[in-house]
Structure formats: structure tokens, C-alpha cells
Amino acid sequence: MFDSIHEECGLFGIYDRAGERDVALDTYLALYALQHRGQESCGIAICDEGVISHHKDLGLVSEVFTKDVLANLGQGQMAMGHVRYATTGTRSRANAQPMVINHIKGTMAVAHNGNLTNAAELREQLELTGCIFHTTSDTEVIAHIITRERLHSPSIEAAVERAMEKITGAYSLIVMSPQKIMAARDPNGFRPLCLGKLGDSWLFSSETCALDTLGASYVREVEPGEIVVIDQNGPRSIRTHCGKCPSSFCVFEFVYFARPDSVVEGASVHAARQRAGAYLAQEHPVEADVVIGVPDSGLDAALGYAKQSGIPYGVGFIKNRYIGRTFIQSTQKQRENSVRIKLNAVSETVRGKRVVMIDDSIVRGTTCARIVRLLRDAGAKEVHVRVSAPPFLYPCYFGTDIDDKNSLIANNHSVEEIAQIIGADSLGYLSLEGVRNLAPQSKCGFCSACFDGDYPVPPPRVPKKNKFEQKLKRKEETTHGE
Amino acid sequence: MFDSIHEECGLFGIYDRAGERDVALDTYLALYALQHRGQESCGIAICDEGVISHHKDLGLVSEVFTKDVLANLGQGQMAMGHVRYATTGTRSRANAQPMVINHIKGTMAVAHNGNLTNAAELREQLELTGCIFHTTSDTEVIAHIITRERLHSPSIEAAVERAMEKITGAYSLIVMSPQKIMAARDPNGFRPLCLGKLGDSWLFSSETCALDTLGASYVREVEPGEIVVIDQNGPRSIRTHCGKCPSSFCVFEFVYFARPDSVVEGASVHAARQRAGAYLAQEHPVEADVVIGVPDSGLDAALGYAKQSGIPYGVGFIKNRYIGRTFIQSTQKQRENSVRIKLNAVSETVRGKRVVMIDDSIVRGTTCARIVRLLRDAGAKEVHVRVSAPPFLYPCYFGTDIDDKNSLIANNHSVEEIAQIIGADSLGYLSLEGVRNLAPQSKCGFCSACFDGDYPVPPPRVPKKNKFEQKLKRKEETTHGE
């Protein structure tokens, strides 16, 4: 919640064959439902009779898209949107997506969720031929590659198909040209992307919760390696890159990123989290009086732990619902206080009790320590922390910000040491086996590289962040929140 | 959540004897914790060596008090703050509180939670002597009355004491003069107000959750009819108006208004809500597969129902956490869609199941109907609605906006009819007896006038809203949200 792992992005696209919907409003509502996947910037591109307009900026969907801004985007037959948290590239307006560019065959809008592993190499190759880059994002690399391929491809989808031979890593992608909108997933299928239907309109979305918001129905996943192209003839599939490798869906989508009401890779996120709690109860049982979860993502697992263990479920914390950006969080000194600002223990639930507290992860440990202290201050007799995922030990190169080995507490400390640091009476992590079985009914495989270092795709050889970016990052950290 | 009853205000005050705290920041954080009590406007007044400065505006605490604004308030030895939802007086910047006024003896800041029942009479009497009013709020009436009494009273607290002989109805009050800060509650004790301590500082707060946020300890309730005055000698009590009548605390504070982590009138709000659920299970049992709550205030009662009934508790809905004011809600047509925007059913939990759904109230019924439909769309086989309070039948004159008999569905329809309207397989309300026993350990009495018409204080004889105000209201409704 405070000290957590971040996903890069959320994607949405819509093709309204019959011209019967307000595609800008639909995209707005969908992004609002996907807001949890990225709170830093957002954007919408709309295509009206072949002309693509767009608007994007830093801020939440409800901040960036005022009534006037949305109205100004006008009407169209296609639209796509993006929410972003920056894992690659600095926080800047230029890096917001969709990226809309002009090339020799016309205009193209591109939005991307994930991280390329060969972005730096591709970028260097492109620069060697004289390309210039306006941003530090992978999306611009992808746009360049597609454009290059477009020069000698018969169609935009053929260009995307060829581009997929060049780019490696994690990418769920939406590309809109003047006549078509298409979605693609990398052959490993790291990041989610599904197809939906609403009347005569077709939709792409990172999660089904956006489909639900619009009243649309879920059709199927875009498969790993697949390109789904939608034009006036409806959707069709390009499967050249399908089946090239086993799928490796990011298991942390189930544990933390996705909304519990979403279904991803055919499995309910809520059920997966309950299952995580149930496994935890089996793997790390403890005698206790109440099981509580750290809001919001620990709640489902707590319920699963309670059901499995027979220990009553309780409401242990109340989270302040007014989570607008208060400037209070910006100064490091005050950050120590910020857990209390956002979270309060319900002493009725924990006073005098032996408490099992479920959280989804422990990154640096400082936040967890403060939360445990909240419980002790509220009168908890014992606090047993259970984490609904294994310890982070390895950086992620596929679209999350688990990227610095040294800041991960589990790298330098045993479980016992961590328990002591966070002030818990006991600590238990979900096993690797457990996390791999969170969605047994799903047919996909999982990437668990952050837990076991088993990378489905080789990590980047060239470190991405350069001096330029580092300095910008430092500057921003000084200023933001003010 | 969408169609609900609103509380008027939240109050906070601090006296920092030792000059060791940042009282403006403390008040900011406290208001942030009390934000659920009023989201329309907020304000902070600070007193530095006898000089009172203040800032207030329409908006959330995090919007109104930017870093610069807060810094500009400077340091002081006392501060007080207010969050407001308008039940009386129109939505306008002028009605924001605290109200800071000058009178013959100096400056005074006043903030108020509640509704006077004789405001219109007092206002007319004052106007007949030539008084002018800048706002439509009861607070200005109170400020006038205190000022009048101050002319022939030896101290500000004596003036407040005498003013309490004149004003009737519901009021929790904080008054700050250049040297003192004081809190008062009406003799019935309709609205909460408690005393806290933090190091050498003394605090007043509507709810204990604000004390928790600051790390302060709860001392006791300000008693019905009591005035607690804090100056350099610490707190002292004026109890002239205590014990004049039985207390009648607003029971809806337990059911809906207060935060579940707060303790009000000596009782845990969370426990009271769980108890409401348990009583409901006894009063309206049903065979079902899962019990779910409508977020946020139905969750505790759902847990209580589940425990009492033995039916498993489940997570039935996910609420969008990004509740910033989207303009989408502003147009009536789109409002029909707004339940889907904010709430989504977890089909994993309800598909094929017989569901008990707990909500805290049904006002007009339209929102409840939409929520029930969400469950049906997600596959629920049966939906049994249980409401953790009795039906609203009578207007409230004590600080909530239950004020129009005709818009209350229970006034015109039987329980069976309502069940049909909202599309529920069955419907059960908590009994009056049940709601009166939500906090058995609390020594206070309860006001349940909105359920039974038994008004502890006679309702106003003069209707308050005039043509002027009505027109403004209409105008605002046209514009807001844009």
C-alpha cells in the first residue's frame, strides 16, 4: 500500500463498428476502472474517420479528463487509452501514452504495458541510423520498429507481426491506425490483455473489471504471441508468434496488481487470493484469535486463511478513503507518520488478541514494521505476519519496479531476522509451490522470476537508465508532492 | 454510498500549551481523518499569540490545504478545524467554517456540528434589532448569540454558557478566543465530541479516529450539556447544562456516519455494526450460501450476520478506490450508470449462490435496485437484502439531511413493495429495538426520531429554507460537477 511494487500500465481499446457509442466516454470509464494499474499519467486517443486526436497528461483519469477535455476529443469510431505508472522512463508528461506519431503511411497510436528486454540495443541501433527519441519510454522504441517494418509491409498488422520478431520481453500492446485497432501480446504472455464485446463493438482491456464497468461481456484472452486485428470486418487473429514458448504470466498480477473482481487468464483474482490465504494457513499455521488483512489486497487472502484455519476473520484496519495526494507524504521525515494517516487499527478487533495479519508483500520492511506497531498500540497480544507471496529475491525485467536487489529486505535477511525487524511474533511467506498454484484452473504458465530468478526471457544486457534520466529522477523526487 | 444520508460536519481543536507542536499540521491531519464527515468544504483557524488567522474553502482537505496554504497559516498555540457537508445553508464558500468574526471584545472562531431547531426564530429576533447575516448557516446565529451574551458576561465561556440557554437543537461546538479554546455539546448530546491528550497538548475531536492519526490518547467524551474550556491552566468543565434532559445520541452515527475504527460514546463503532448484523440474522434469518456487505459501511454488519448465522462471509463487491469527483456523476442520465462505475460485483463470490446482501439504509431505493441488479448480472441465484437500520419514516432536524418525507421510499411503500422495487427475493430491516441496543455498554440514550418520530427536542416551527436559498441551490445543482 505504501511501500509496494508497482505495475507499469493499463490498456483499453474499442472499435465501434456501428458508430453507436461515445467511444471517448467509454474509454474514460474503462481507464477509471483500470486506474489501479497506473496513477501517474493517462491518455486517450480517438480516431474519427481516419483522423487521430489525443490528449494525455500527468495525473489521475478524473484529473486529466475534465468534461471539457473529453468533449474536445469529440466522437469517433475507435478509441484507445492508457494509464501509467513509470517503471521505465522518468515521470514526465512526454512519456505519457498513447504515443501518437506520423509516419510515411499515416498516423499511428501506440500504447504499451510491460518492459522490453532489448530496448536499449534497439534504441542504439535506431540511433545509429539517425533516429531521434523524444522520450525515454520503450513505447517509442516499439513505434520506431513498427514504422520501419511498415515501410516494406503490406499492412500495419503485418508490420506489427514483423516487429514482434525484433522486440523481446514483456509487452501487451494496442496499436491504432486510421482504419484498424489491434492488440498484441508477447509470446510469453507476461501481461494480461483480453477481448470483450458490447453490442456491435469490440473491446480490448487489461482486465475484465473495465468490461464490467461498461456492461460489456468477456470474450477471451488475447493469447500469448497473438495479434488480434479489428476493422470493419470484425476481429481476426494473427498467430504466427503463438506457441513459440511456454507461457509465463506474471503471478503477481494475481497476488497484487489486478483488481479482485477481475478475471485474468481465465481465473478469478479474488479466488486466487483466497487460495493464497488458504495455502498460507496450511503452510504456516498458528494458534490465534483473529485473522485480519492489510487493505486492500490482503483482505481476500485473510478471508482464505480464516476459512482454512477456522480462526475467525476480523476487520483489523480502516483505511482512509480520501487518498488524494496529500503533500504530507512528500517529506521523508513525515513519511514515518504516513502509515497512521492512511491506516488505523480497529482496536475492538485486536485488543487482547493473538492476531494473524496477512499482507501481500514485504519490500523494504519499514512499512510492515509500522503496521505491526499499529496493531501492538491498539492492544494486540501477538502479531503473526503471513505474506501471500514468496520473498522477493530477484529484480523483475518484465514490467514491475522490483529492480533493486539491495533494497529488497529478503535479500539480506533471513525470515527470522525479518520477523524481528518488523516486530512480528512469527512470519511466514507463501511457498513457491503455493504461488504457482494460485489459479489451478488457468491453463497459463507463470513467471515467478522475482521469487526464484528463473527468467523466462534473458534479462537485458545493457542497463537502461542513463545519467540524463537519473538526474531528472532526482530532480523530480525533490519537487513532487509539492 | 451513492444515495445516502449525509452528516453535517466534523470538528477538531487543539491547545498546545508547550508550543511544541505544529498545530496547523495537526489540525490538517485530523481533518483528513474526519473527512468522511463532510466533503464539501473545510477550514482551519489558528491562533498565534492572540491573533487568529484562518483559511477555508470549498473542497476536500487535501485540495483546500496545499503545502503553501498550510505554511501560510503559520504557527500558533491553538488551532481548530472543520469539515462540512451542507445540510442547512447552501453549498457556498461563505458557509464554510470555522467562522471567524470580530466583536467588541476581540476575535472569535466558531465551528459547529448539528442543527439548531430555533435558528429561524433567533435569526428573526436578531434581524429585528438590526443584525445582518452574511451566510445562511446556523453557525452565524450561534456567533451572534454568543456575542450578545458576551456584552454582559465576564468571560467568553460565560457567554457560551448563557448562549446555550437560548439555542435549542443539536450542536457540538468549538469556540476559540484569543486566549482559550472551548468545546460544548447540547444537553441532549446529539452529535459526538471527545477530549484527547497528546503530550502536553489537549485536543477536541468529533471522533477518536483523528486522535489515533495523531497518536493522541482518548481522555473522555465531552458530556451532553458540558462546556470544556482549555487555557494555560489546562481543561476545566462548566456543567450548568448537564443532566437537564436524558441524552439522545444520534444512533445513525453508529450505523453509518462514524468511522468503524472510532469509539464514540464509549462504544466501538465497528462492534456496533457487527452487532447490527448479528441482530439482523436473528430477526430476519434466511437460508443462503454467502453473506456480503455493500462497501464500506455494510461490511461490518455483514461480518456480524455471517458469524451469527453461520453462513460464510464473502467479498461481494469491489469499490473503485479512485473516488475523486468525476464529472460523470453530474448528469442525471449518466447517474444510472454510476453504480457500475464505482462498484463491481465479484462473480466468483456470488455466481450460482443464494446471497444475503447487507446495506446500511435504503433512501429512495433506486441505488439499492441497481446494486441488486449487479448481483443478478454476476450470477446470483437469490438476493436477500438486509438493512442494518429500521426504515426512515420521519425527517431529521438534528444535523443530517433526512428531510423530505416524500423522497423516503419507506413512507409510501410496504416492506414487500420495497423488496419488489429493489428486486430482492426478501427484505428485512433491523428492528427499532435492535438499533437501540447497538452499543449496550454505552451509557448514553439514543435519538431514533428518523425511525419512530419520537423527537427528543421539538422540531422547528419555522421552515428554514427561503426562496433565496432555493434558487441558489437550483443553480448549483445545474453547475456542479462540471
Place this chain on the structure above:
Amino acid sequence: MFDSIHEECGLFGIYDRAGERDVALDTYLALYALQHRGQESCGIAICDEGVISHHKDLGLVSEVFTKDVLANLGQGQMAMGHVRYATTGTRSRANAQPMVINHIKGTMAVAHNGNLTNAAELREQLELTGCIFHTTSDTEVIAHIITRERLHSPSIEAAVERAMEKITGAYSLIVMSPQKIMAARDPNGFRPLCLGKLGDSWLFSSETCALDTLGASYVREVEPGEIVVIDQNGPRSIRTHCGKCPSSFCVFEFVYFARPDSVVEGASVHAARQRAGAYLAQEHPVEADVVIGVPDSGLDAALGYAKQSGIPYGVGFIKNRYIGRTFIQSTQKQRENSVRIKLNAVSETVRGKRVVMIDDSIVRGTTCARIVRLLRDAGAKEVHVRVSAPPFLYPCYFGTDIDDKNSLIANNHSVEEIAQIIGADSLGYLSLEGVRNLAPQSKCGFCSACFDGDYPVPPPRVPKKNKFEQKLKRKEETTHGE
């Protein structure tokens, strides 16, 4: 321009009998034309079928009244507006005008240009009867007095008539009740106010330039002591207070405050300023090559000096037209640079020349010194400064901010010393006799108290600014411009 004397306010009112105009837009445009009379805050009140709505805030007219805000004020039959620079009362949103208040007979909007000399006494008397004050402005005192008189007066205009017996000093006033709009000037007629006509509508305005903007025609001045009441029967006049004393119009309106395209008291401001220059040429001749004016108000006088003396007129300075509030001016250190930011010498005009430079006033001398230096840097051989008014020697109590004897350079220095301080080769002020003859065709008398100490109305006995206000003022100075 940078270091100048400030006027308090500008006023406008309109009564649209036929309901054929957009009175909110008219008032907006009029205030835009009167913006030079006050840039700190502004407000508009509109009356629609007896219901008065209003909006006011800190900022320029174009900043405060966006399209939405203006639209939200709606339509009406009457409207009034105000622009304000604060001479009395601190810079705060609460002090913005019009002030709209409720009293026993209904609603009233009041706006005021000027300064009462007995405001402090009246305020104390009112407070002794229990009155409370929300602001520090004279306007609130006036509103109280009118309201008191209204209690035993048959009409609002009768109450205004009686109030004029109580209040002393400088006031041009517009009062709007649900059915009427009226204007009044103090018996001395310190501040301007005129009556205009546009189709069937009647208008009040501080200056005729607002009438011109609307395409309205000038009818006549509101006379000193007169009340002009406009209702459905058209205008009528109450003249009880007329002729009680000789008129004493503020001569500085001609020298500096009013726009040169305005006609005030029947005389062209432009002509008066040219005349000031001509008198200066007679009183302080000098051998020179070019005459230039300091923009904007020195330009007309420079033209007059040039014509009278036969020395060619030249464009000596270019002023940056983008005079938005840059934060640069806010820090004292940078202020030294701020003349260069706003003003640049045209070296073509002054290089190698003997220059006569006309300014309208010298307050502290620092700005004048910097402007003279600009000319020297641009190559001027000699700089002869001529000031189109006599030296300020006495504080003004009638609506300008000439209020601190010590900061007025002429109080402590001879003309020769000032010439040396500002770096001029010679310096000449317009004579008292000259300034009294700026508008020979006007039938009004003049107040020249700031030059000669001859106060037409006795100065206030009680100093107005209290500790409260001083502290606020200090705070604001620290923050503004940021």
C-alpha cells in the same frame, strides 16, 4: 507605475427595465473597463426577480469571471459590480465586494468606493450593541448602518438617506435591493460616480470609459450628496444631502487614477493631464531637446508640456504589455530589477539629448531614480524631471493609500535634495494653483489635502489598523506573488 498611489475601487450598476440585456455580461465588460481602479479583487451581484446571487474573489476580472462562473450567475434585471484595491482592510477574499447580506427586510448588496472617516467610531458603537464583523472593510460598517436605519424607515432609499447622516468621509456607493438599485455620493463628492443610459437600461459607473465600452451614453454625474434611485419607474433623485458643503472632488483622479478617455465631473481627463503638462512648461521651463512621458499616465502631460514649450515630443519608454503578475516582483531583491523588466528606454529618442521626463508623482523616490538611470544608460545627456502634481505632504483619508507621512520623500527632503536623490539635473513639481486649475470647465471644487493638508472633512480620530490586521498584512506580504 511601480511605486504609485492606489485608488480603492471602481463601481458599476445596471437596471435593465426591459429585460433585454445580459446584465451579468454588461457588468463584466464594465468592470473590465474599470480594472485600472482596482486589481486585487472583484465581484458581481445580480438580481433576478428579487433574488440576489453573487460571486467575488481575489484576482483580475478576467481571472475571477471565467465563462462558467459568469454563466452560473445567470440572468437578471439588475446587476452591480466592483473592482477593488485595498486601502482599508487587508487583502482578503472576505473583503471583496459587493457585500451581499440578509437583514430583516430581505437581501441587500452594497459596494463602496472611498474611505469613511468615522468608521472606527461607528464600528465600536455597533459592536457595543452586539454587532459582529466578518471583515475589516468600511463597507460592512455602511451595511450595518443602512440596516439599522432600515428598521424604522419606510424604504431602502430612506434608510440610505438616514445612513448618510451618520457616515462621514468619502463614499461613492451602490446599493441594490430586490426591487431597486441606487447610487449615492458623499456631500463632498470626493469620488466619481455618473449615470448613463443604454436603450431602456440605466447605468451607474465610476467612469465614463465603462459606458463607452458598452456603447452607452453619459447622462450626468451623480451629484455630491445625491441619491439616485432606479426602479421600474426609472431614476429619481433624493437631494436632502446636496449642497450641504462645497464639493471637493479628488484632484488626483485627474492626475492619475481615472482613465484618460474618461470624462469625470464634466471634464476630460486627457485634457486635464495635457493641461498639467502645459502648466508645468510655464512653471518650470528648461532648455531641452525632447519631452517624454513615463507610461502610461505621464504621456498626456508630456504631450502638453511639449506643445506649450515647443520642444519636440518623443517616445522615451516602451512598457512591456504582458503585465501579468510575474513572481519576479515578489522578492525584494529582485524588485530592484523590476523597472527594467517592465520598462525600457528607447535610446533612439534620448541618446545624446537633453530630456524632459514627465511623471505623475514621486512617492518614495526609488522608482523614479531607477527610471532616470534607464535614461542615462540609454545615453541621455541631461534629464529634467517634471511632476504633473505638487509634492505629497499629507496623508489622504478619502480613499487612496497615501497614508504614511514618513515614506513620502517630499516630507523629509527639499526639491533640490529629491532631484539629487533621483539623479535628475533639475526637478519641478506642478504648483498647487496649477493642479487646482486642471479642469477649469468643471463646476466642482477640489480636495488637495494630500498636497496642502487642507482637509475638507476632519480626519479620523481613531487609527483604524489594529494588531490583528497588521499581522495578517505582514503574513500576506510574505506570501503573495508566489
Place this chain on the structure above:
Amino acid sequence: MFDSIHEECGLFGIYDRAGERDVALDTYLALYALQHRGQESCGIAICDEGVISHHKDLGLVSEVFTKDVLANLGQGQMAMGHVRYATTGTRSRANAQPMVINHIKGTMAVAHNGNLTNAAELREQLELTGCIFHTTSDTEVIAHIITRERLHSPSIEAAVERAMEKITGAYSLIVMSPQKIMAARDPNGFRPLCLGKLGDSWLFSSETCALDTLGASYVREVEPGEIVVIDQNGPRSIRTHCGKCPSSFCVFEFVYFARPDSVVEGASVHAARQRAGAYLAQEHPVEADVVIGVPDSGLDAALGYAKQSGIPYGVGFIKNRYIGRTFIQSTQKQRENSVRIKLNAVSETVRGKRVVMIDDSIVRGTTCARIVRLLRDAGAKEVHVRVSAPPFLYPCYFGTDIDDKNSLIANNHSVEEIAQIIGADSLGYLSLEGVRNLAPQSKCGFCSACFDGDYPVPPPRVPKKNKFEQKLKRKEETTHGE
């Protein structure tokens, strides 16, 4: 003033060898002085130890660069800035400059004043090799060309030198690399650019008025075709492209664009305008009583006409100084009224008089007609319009927005017809010969293509604006000003 010709841009750059200045603040102040050259967007790029940061947005300098934004840019050794009015490319944030891009050799910031005549061809060539474009501006074409040349050039300045062989048309350019800042002008020298010095710092500026604001001294013009490179060794010159063709400076810089206090191409703008007036008096004499100018750029010419003719100079108009963007101007209907909002006639000056009115240009004639009517309404007996430039007959391809033959009134009407349309008693334009002799002391030649169709560089063969852009433009026109 309302209906006028627009310049594209203003440029500024600074190299602070000694690290003794606040280069961000200097650039801010310089852009503030150059604001008249572009009010649509602005930007600043700063280079600190090789790392380039930047900020740019739509809006005035004082709006875009708040204190916080400027502080956030930090300190550096070099900075450059740009103000822009869009002649090419649509009004959008993406088109704001400087453009900062990454390429194989590092980072580069580019800003540009002018218009390329072969931008469309170059763009197509680049796109055929796979280049993508994020904007519709010429600047991105220039950035691409320089980057391409950089691949096989030993230095950035060599790349700029080679790029100048490829690009044709009008360009004054500033390019900043991590170690150097350089300025270049096209061989024709269409647009101004000069070199200044301030202590140990070197500066580039479009006009000298920005140097004056900073207290810097003017060194010399950057010559047509010249590249001036500044690094730690001070400035050095690359003159490969110098002297290739006769210079053709835009004569309209003297007539209208430049600030009168600036010296461009070695000649005073103020003097040139006075001279225009004097020539007009010789070419189009008339018997009259007063000569007035339309503010601001007609004033100097009016003074020249008056001096030459012996007819007295007068102040005929007062312009509202509060020229913030009022929304009033946005609706076409209200635009008819907008002359009155911004301009008022001084009837004192014109009543009963025969008036000579000098304006700098007549584009469509509608505004001029309204201004003439203002004079008639104010009582002018005769109005003789004199225009300080010849009639526009040909589109400009070199950086102004004179681009539509049909909207130019002089294309379809004789001088007599125009006189009738604008309601003038007589009308006279400055002759071509006159305009070519405005700056006799300057050694540059002039472009007068808009008057005589004699293009120094062949016009573009490919029309630039495409469907994409047109649609965006239409959308913007619908929304802006709201």
C-alpha cells in the same frame, strides 16, 4: 491589434562561462521581454553539467513558468528559451519549443524562428527511411536533419553546417548540446538574431529589448548564413553559408513585429516607424487637425507623420491595459464588440476634428472599419486612414501567417473600395519604395514578398497542411478561449 499578422517566434540563449548567473531566471526574463513575438506557448531548456532538462507548455511566460516550475529547472551553465505563435503546425503542447531530443551522440535542444520552404519534401524523405514525427513543426524536421548529419560529422556545429545545405527558407535557430550553444541564421537572414554580452556570459536574442532587460550589451547581429558557436572558449564563427545570396530581412519586423525599443539589423525600430509616418505624410498628405495612431504599433508612425506634416500629434485611443485572455473574444458574435472592449476613442482629441489615423496594416478590413467607427462615434468630422506599409497581396512563406490570398482585402479591392469599406474619408498606403527605405542606415536587404510577390527563396512546392492538421485546427477553434 485584433486582426493582425503574426510572427512565429522569439528566441533566446545564454552561455554563462563563469557559472555566476541564474541562467533559468535570465531566460525567463528574456522571454518575458520577447513575449510580443509569440503568446501561444513557451519553453526553457537548461543544461547543467551536460544534462539538459526542459519545461514547456501552452500559455504566456508568466503563466507557464511559475516560481516552482522555474526553481525546478534548477541551475546550469547554459539555457535557451522560446516563445511561439503558431504559423505552422497546430496549436498544441507538443509543438511548443525548445524541442529536446536524444540521438546517438547524446542530447540536443533546438528552437526555431521562421518557416522552411522545403519542410514537406524533407519530411517525406525522412519518413521514407522510417522516421517518425511526433509534431507537425518544422523544428522536428530540422532536428532530424541535424541528427542525420551528426552521424558522419565530427561535431554538432559541423552537423548544423551541413544541415544548412539541406534546409531552405527562413530560420533563425538556436541549438544546445551538452557542451555548446550555437545560433544560426539562414543565408537570407529573414528573421533577426543578435549576439549580446553580460559580464562573462554570452547571449543570443531575437531582439535587443531582451538584452536591455537583463542589462546586457549588444555585440552584433548573427549574420545571414552564419553559425556562432559558444563554448568554454567563447564564441567563434562558421561562415561557410555567408554571402551566398543577398540578404532579405523581413521588412515587417520594422513595421510591426519587433518592439520599438529594439535595434534590429543595426537600425532602431522606433526610428524606422517614425520614418514610415514621415514618408506617409509626404506620399499621402491631407489637410487635418490632428494625427493619431492605433495603439501600439501605429503610435510611432503617427508621431512621424505629425512631425513631417506639421499637424499636431494627439492621443486618439486608450487601450485597456488588462489584456488577459477574456473569454469574451472567443465567440464570433461577441467579436464584433471586442474592439470596444479593448480600445476606446478619446473624444477630447477627435471631437469636431479632421483626423489622420495611422495603422500598421489592414488585413481583412473588419477591425479597421470598427476602429474608424469608434472615431466617428466620438465626434470625428473626417477620418483619413494612413497605413504604414504597402497592401498585402502575396502570401508569406517565411515565418508569418499571411498565407491566404482570399482573406487579404487588398487582393480583391482597390484602395478606393477599401476606403469605402472601412468608412474612411481617404486612405493611403506607404509605397514599396518607402517601406524599403525604413532603415537606410542598415546594411541589410529586405524581403517585401508579401507586398510585391518577389520571393527571395522559391515558395514551397508541396502544400504543408494536411487533413489531420486541418481537423485538429477546426477542433481547437471550437474550443479555445473557453
